[in-house]
Amino acid sequence: MKIQAAVVDAPGMTPAIRQLRIDAPRPDEVLVRIHAAGICHTDMVLRDGHLPLTFPAVLGHEGAGIVEQVGAEVHGLFPGDRVVLSFRSCGTCPSCTDHAPAYCHQFVPLNFDGRRTDGSHKLFDDQQGVSGNVFGQSCFASHVLAYADNVIRVEADVPFHLLAPLGCGIQTGVGTVLEALKVRRGERIAILGAGGVGLAAVMAARIAQAGLIAVIDRHDTRQQLAKSVGATCTSANVGDLPGDFDHIIDTTGVIDLAATAAQKLAIRGTLALVGAYPPVESIAIGPAFLMSAGRRIIGVIEGSVEPKKFVPRLAQMVETGALPIDRLVQCYPFDQIVEAIADSESGRVVKPVLTF
Ligand SMILES: [Zn+2]
Ligand SMILES: [Zn+2]
Structure with missing residues (x-):
């Protein structure tokens, strides 16, 4: 399938929106159509090459959208679900089994590598592979392949541009x-x-x-x-x-x-x-x-949280007005990603959110 994605070709470069090809979902993957994506400081750290990510790469780790397709091994998620994407965790290490997935022993390879754990790519630019697995999402794109462990269904009546930042910065x-x-x-x-x-x-x-x-x-x-x-x-x-x-x-x-x-x-x-x-x-x-x-x-x-439990709570807090994050968010159409990143780095905007 063809998608639109913001590609960073080399460390320190600004992203450019291009058409890429996305793999079909594997049995453990979830295809999500992105409706909003927050910009977080860690995206800049990744862009500048300070973490073990290979380039070209698609950044973005505060995605929100709608599930389009679910792999055969994924349970509890269905096409049409409104979801927030968060960080990945392995589910079996001592931290994960002690309800502390943010300290997963596999945190770095699962979230910063940019490829699947078997080394394969999810995104392709002609024949070349593009890193498209940042935080198990790379959501500066129209569609992503995510996982059961980092896709969280949300029931609260909150618009996507206020859901997106819940998965990292706000939590x-x-x-x-x-x-x-x-x-x-x-x-x-x-x-x-x-x-x-x-x-x-x-x-x-x-x-x-x-x-x-x-x-x-x-x-x-x-x-x-x-x-x-x-x-x-x-x-x-x-x-x-x-x-x-x-x-x-x-x-x-x-x-x-x-x-x-x-x-x-x-x-x-x-x-x-x-x-x-x-x-x-x-x-x-x-x-x-x-x-x-x-x-x-x-x-x-x-925040030492378990996103599966905490993100729905956050969404409720936004819905009731206890967490007025609309005061922090400014929306930009996806094709203004360069301006959105510049406004984040200059401090002009607290939390830029791309909308699709
Ligand atoms: Zn773990
Ligand atoms: Zn972040």
């Missing part, structure tokens, strides 16, 4: 607050960075009825946006954080900022590292400061 922010940190009523939380993940965390902190929700961001417009979705105080300077905090979430990936904020951890407080960190950096925090008061530093992937 990361909300999941970190509600699932990884389990923030409780009255607790004090600080969130570093008011991007899509940080602002989703603010909304979740409000749902959890946190007592104080502080947001650090250098841009005044983002501070205003944070206030409008639940932040109780904002500043450009981490030194202005008032008092100490039961929870601090770093979404910026700026190690010095996270380390400075960590000095504000309360007794038994936790710093959650959620950003994209350069692999060689280290964080300077005194071991006695941690040990003497039961403080912790944890890494969090995808």
Whole structure:
């Protein structure tokens, strides 16, 4: 079958929309027609060649759409289902069997390789194979081949452009607050960075009825946006954080900022590292400061959630208005993908979503 897809030919290049050929679904695969696709920071990391993805490649890992065809071994999904696509997990490793698929021992090959696990391609440009299995989807395309483990049926009456970002960015922010940190009523939380993940965390902190929700961001417009979705105080300077905090979430990936904020951890407080960190950096925090008061530093992937359970909950929160992510989303027609990515990288738009 012929499809339209945004192809990145080499690391660092901008995508160009071309016609490709997509394989027929194998018995474990699900053909989904994409209606909306969110743009996430990890797409830029992949585009720039920092992960083990081969090029040419089709990026995109926040897809939403309608199931068109289901392989013989896939159960519980049917043509016509409205679905959100999320990350892949193996289902059998120690993390997966302990309800922690975001820490799947096969996470890197399943989500970043770009080919099927047997090395075959799903997408073809003339005779050449194109990486088309990013997060088991590569949804900057009119159609994708996904899997039973990363396709989630959603019943909530929510439009596709608000469903798409639930599969990565929004579940990361909300999941970190509600699932990884389990923030409780009255607790004090600080969130570093008011991007899509940080602002989703603010909304979740409000749902959890946190007592104080502080947001650090250098841009005044983002501070205003944070206030409008639940932040109780904002500043450009981490030194202005008032008092100490039961929870601090770093979404910026700026190690010095996270380390400075960590000095504000309360007794038994936790710093959650959620950003994209350069692999060689280290964080300077005194071991006695941690040990003497039961403080912790944890890494969090995808909010530590089980998407099959959590994404339908998120969709309900959007439907009821508890999670007003329409404040963060701006839609672009698929053929404006270059502008959408530029607006994401410049910070002009919090969460660009491509529509098909
Ligand atoms: Zn696994
Ligand atoms: Zn993502």
